[in-house]
Amino acid sequence: MPEIRPLRADDLPVVADMFQRVLRKRRSPAPATLASYLQRLYLDSTDGSAGSPSLVHVAENGRVSGFVGVTSLPMRFGETRLNASICGSLMVDEDQRNDLSGARLLKAFLAGPQDISFSETASDVTANMWTTLRGTILPQHSLDWIKVIKPASFTIAGAKVRVPMARFAAPLARAADAGLRLRRSGEFSRWFGARDAAATLGRYTVADIDQDGFARLLGNFTSRFAVHPEWNDALLARIMADASAKQDFGAPFRCRVSSRTGAVIGAFMYFGRAGEIGHVLQVLALPGQAGAVIDCLIAHAATTGLAAVRGRTQPALLEAMLGRQIIFINVNSTVVHARDPELVRQFQAGNGFFNGLVGEHWSRIFGDRFD
The missing domain is CATH 3.40.630.30 (Gcn5-related N-acetyltransferase (GNAT))
Known part of the structure; x- marks a missing residue:
């Protein structure tokens, strides 16, 4: 049997x-x-x-x-x-x-x-x-979100996953993107690039932080949700260490976003390398500040030279994303099961925090090499 x-x-x-x-x-x-x-x-x-x-x-x-x-x-x-x-x-x-x-x-x-x-x-x-x-x-x-910054490079970065020879077209893609940046009006400029996000960036301060700094913010931002993680220091340190080891995704970037008064309004963590599609692991934002934090993330990724950034939605971020020419696709679904139906209702209402560092994608299985 x-x-x-x-x-x-x-x-x-x-x-x-x-x-x-x-x-x-x-x-x-x-x-x-x-x-x-x-x-x-x-x-x-x-x-x-x-x-x-x-x-x-x-x-x-x-x-x-x-x-x-x-x-x-x-x-x-x-x-x-x-x-x-x-x-x-x-x-x-x-x-x-x-x-x-x-x-x-x-x-x-x-x-x-x-x-x-x-x-x-x-x-x-x-x-x-x-x-x-x-x-x-x-x-x-359950939605993956994609913000395209350099459309030609984005196309090549996606194609070479299945057709490795496509990487030889990368110089042509860079030249095409350089030409496309000259188009600063119309619907095209709204959908591609980071001009609008860069305008927001001037009103906020984006500063690099280390693993420990991001871990401290993670606890502060997630604890306001009705259902939230309750890590101990050892568990959170292990998760942050594993979350930073994703060689296939590129270098990790961890940033704190502050207002002009110095108040921290959010943070983000992503991986990427120039000309590639960046992988966003976590976005944190105070209520009402999600749009500003997302703009700072997009502008930072553009400065890094990324072709696009890609992450996973959360209810607290979704409304702000809708006005920023972001593409949404469903690849895999997030599912929950609980004996107490009230716990499920809290997540359905957006009152539970789950994904990224509070989920599966922090582990080295996603994006790291073992050979």
């Missing part, structure tokens, strides 16, 4: 190989560094007594054929301390995808002792499984 059981250390070579094939789309053997990181992420750093452990599906022949990676996160709702479990990588070997092993893994995960469960990366198939098991999709958390 197939079984589902908690992940063990001796499963890691098989799970790492599955990661390599299924998620990373690599044919080469999984490097030992990947297995070591999975152990630290899913075994050494996760409290299995506070929520679901990571789980494996074992086929009838005794082979591990499926996996769901789980990290734990303490949260708070009013005076109530919550144990949250974040469902990361849910994967099944190709020859097992028709036997409901993925659904069994998800059902076992949701049956864990945690108060609330999340995922940021639910595919259409996985999201349907969540809703079948009484989970809820959070539409305002």
